[in-house]
Amino acid sequence: MYKPEEHNVICTVCPIGCRLTVIREEHEPDGYKVIGGVCKRGEKFGVKEVTNPTRTVTSTVAIEGGLLPRLPVRTEKDIPKHLNYELMKLINQVKLQAPVKIGEVVVANVFDTGVNVIATRSMRAVK
């Protein structure tokens, strides 16, 4: 019945881009064996990529009264990868009013991840 799962992962920790194979193995400390890499960081990355892949998402939100009609934003930390499109839907409803300071929280604690979406630039009000 049970066939050990195997994943091919390209490591993005550094520019070498090792082709990792992440294999489910019960007796390993993390539950997985990682082969094909050259460093410890890559092993950690490989396991995370198959158990809980996360990404920083960057995008823009609408803003009124500023120099530009869009304000760039990002998640302060990584969020689970599968939430990328959900996050886009959420922030596409946001409309800010200038001025905004860099680092200001635009949406707090998205999807209860504990991660805020923050402004990545300041935008002063323009008459």
Place this chain on the structure above:
Amino acid sequence: MQHYEVVIVGGGPAGLAAAIEARKNGAQSVVVLERDRELGGILQQCIHHGFGLVVFNEELTGPEYAERFIDELMELGIEYRLETMVLEVNADKTIRAISPSDGMIEIQAKAIVLNMGCRERTRGAIAIPGFRPAGVFSAGTAQRFVNMEGYMVGKRVVILGSGDIGLIMARRMALEGAKVLAVAEIMPYSGGLTRNIVQCLHDYDIPLYLSHTITEVRGKERVEGVTIAEVDENRKPMTGTEKHYDCDTLLLSVGLIPENELSRGAGIQLDPVTGGPIVNEAMETSVPGIFASGNVVHVHDLVDWVTEESRRAGAYAARYVQNKLVEDASVIASRPGDGIGYVVPHKVRPENLNDKLAIFMRVKEVFHDAKLVVKADGEVVYSRKKRHMAPGEMEIVQIDAQKLKDLKPAELLVSVEGGETVHV
């Protein structure tokens, strides 16, 4: 005629770093001339993260990176002029510029730093057959429309070129709800970082076709479709390999060209390989007192190295106006050897070096387990084993300045030794 010690042409990352460093190194009057409506240059449209790992040891977005330098510029009280287009730079260090608020301006500088950056290669430059409908954008133009102006450029998108800008835009368009049908790359390997291939293409199930190019653009008013085909080893499309896509948008990410119209006008000597000025250790061009740094000299892949290089240019420009730069020194020619496409700087006067000489370069092919070696008239002054080197990733070598001062070689030759070339 207005007078400044140091005039910086361009207010992007290079210009900001050069201006700040010129001031910190004792230049009294410094002005930045910027043609856009705000400072920061292309960083303002690069809303993705990955900037600043070298300079700040953290991952910032483009606008965050820019804002740190803009804040510092303001704190130092450095003058800047927006919407000011430089029309002419002359060898006597006069500058003509124009702006809506000041009209025509003439400036006499003691030193000039050229920081105009680069420009995207266009459809015309790569000769794609077919009609000329709306819907064909350079990737950077689309990036500006989407990220700054608030216009979505299309709904069904094909991208030609897998450099980092093309990859970043593939993800950006997908996140904004467009269907990205394919990324075609004429080379057998991607010019972008592996990380971007994974996070921009794999994450969004966007196929990458290596050794493929566009053979037709259909549509008269607006793009209606494109055809891509596989190319042979001479990069010629092979019949029978065509794939047709119905799409409304074609983005081109097919390379960047240093923007050197002003440099040429000043009679500055250019390197045919980089497309930018030939520079010495001070980032000074062939015209004494005119310096250049950043993408106007050679296209960088990390803004951090633009900053590093431009800090040097700014500091040396300040030294020049204080008459502290040794101009009639002995000159070492720095040259690319086997496996190396180009090196910057091209000339080195050891007397002007601080503790280290930094040489920036690109390899010509992908190498694994090769050695990067620098020889001074045949004597090895630097050698390091590299697990991985690729044309898309700039290499940096630091050489002890004292060694060069002692040896006084005529030539520094940088080459790749051993290892294997790889096609990924």
